Amino acid sequence: MAQKNYYSILGLPQTASAEDVKRAYRKLAFRYHPDQSKGGLQGEERFKEIKEAYEILIHPQQRRQHDATLRSQHI
Numbered sequence: 232m233a234q235k236n237y238y239s240i241l242g243l244p245q246t247a248s249a250e251d252v253k254r255a256y257r258k259l260a261f262r263y264h265p266d267q268s269k270g271g272l273q274g275e276e277r278f279k280e281i282k283e284a285y286e287i288l289i290h291p292q293q294r295r296q297h298d299a300t301l302r303s304q305h306i
């Protein structure tokens with residue numbers, strides 16, 4: 232099974248800085264947060280995916296592992 236591309240989920244290039252990751256997360260989290268969004272279950276799932284992407288990309292070691300996985304899959 233292919234690994235999710237967390238950069239794509241946040242709409243960022245792989246060269247994005249930690250600050251870019253935070254900024255994109257905040258923007259998308261506000262938009263899709265279950266308390267803000269009228270998206271129902273689909274919006275809630277999108278929010279969870281955004282949160283997962285942020286949690287991986289904001290931690291340098293996890294981000295390096297994610298980058299290595301993407302390189303090995305040629306995503």
